[in-house]
Amino acid sequence: xxxxxxxxxxEIRGVIFxxxxxxxxxxxxxxxxxxxxxxxxxxxxxxxxxxxxxxxSRRDSLLHLLxxxxxxxxxxxEMMERKNGYYLExxxxxxxxxxxxGAAELLHELRSAGIKVAIGSASKNxxxxxxxxxxxxxVDAISDGYSVTRSKPAPDLFLHAAAQLGLAPAQCVVVEDxxxxxxxxxxxxxxxxxxxxxxxxxxxxxxxxxxxxxRWEDILAKLSQPQLTPExxxx
Numbered sequence: 001x002x003x004x005x006x007x008x009x010x011e012i013r014g015v016i017f018x019x020x021x022x023x024x025x026x027x028x029x030x031x032x033x034x035x036x037x038x039x040x041x042x043x044x045x046x047x048x049x050x051x052x053x054x055x056x057s058r059r060d061s062l063l064h065l066l067x068x069x070x071x072x073x074x075x076x077x078e079m080m081e082r083k084n085g086y087y088l089e090x091x092x093x094x095x096x097x098x099x100x101x102g103a104a105e106l107l108h109e110l111r112s113a114g115i116k117v118a119i120g121s122a123s124k125n126x127x128x129x130x131x132x133x134x135x136x137x138x139v140d141a142i143s144d145g146y147s148v149t150r151s152k153p154a155p156d157l158f159l160h161a162a163a164q165l166g167l168a169p170a171q172c173v174v175v176e177d178x179x180x181x182x183x184x185x186x187x188x189x190x191x192x193x194x195x196x197x198x199x200x201x202x203x204x205x206x207x208x209x210x211x212x213x214x215r216w217e218d219i220l221a222k223l224s225q226p227q228l229t230p231e232x233x234x235x
Contacts, residue, residue, distance in 0.1 A: 012220060014165045014172040015110055016158055019121035021054065021177035022195055023103045024133055029090040037083045038065060055178025057122040057151035058084065088125065096134035102211035107138040109216045116140045118161040120174065122151045141165050152180040155188035173223060176201065191223050
């Protein structure tokens with residue numbers, strides 16, 4: 001069965017974090033950017049539609065927004081740039097204070113434990129965000145929207161991150177808040193920690209409401225249990 005981990009599984013030596021919704025919350029800024037674009041284009045859009053775009057790349061998000069509406073490649077490129085310009089305006093004030101509860105503590109704990117850390121985010125603004133959040137010195141590698149062609153749920157982004165860390169996929173844990181990200185982690189042969197409701201990330205090996213109060217030793221103990229399988233999804 002896909003995702004089964006046994007007591008013979010390789011030692012975990014790296015953690016790959018998604019960025020938005022895991023270490024910081026920029027979903028509202030993305031929503032405002034897409035909403036402004038949609039309004040300008042006369043396309044219906046609301047928070048429910050925005051939620052369905054969680055974890056998608058910028059192009060896939062635009063395709064979801066367009067929902068079959070015809071646009072040339074040149075028009076799509078302009079729309080993506082326009083939306084990103086709005087987003088960049090909104091995030092100018094982001095700082096270390098915008099790290100989600102428990103994120104900084106866990107990153108420091110991983111550094112002390114000698115565990116390598118990578119960011120695996122479809123965002124093309126990941127490097128800028130990491131600098132603004134003040135965690136660049138706690139991150140060993142960044143795989144972002146520029147790193148691979150295929151985005152989540154394809155495993156490419158996380159496989160690229162593992163390669164950047166010099167680790168085998170089975171030595172890595174992915175922390176994700178999107179169903180597409182969990183799917184990508186499992187497809188990559190990695191262990192997955194899902195943040196959020198089980199109906200969204202229940203396919204992960206371990207599901208947590210957030211990183212608040214989470215210790216690395218607790219994650220490690222859970223993921224190292226013999227015959228650990230992804231938690232059953234609620235339907």
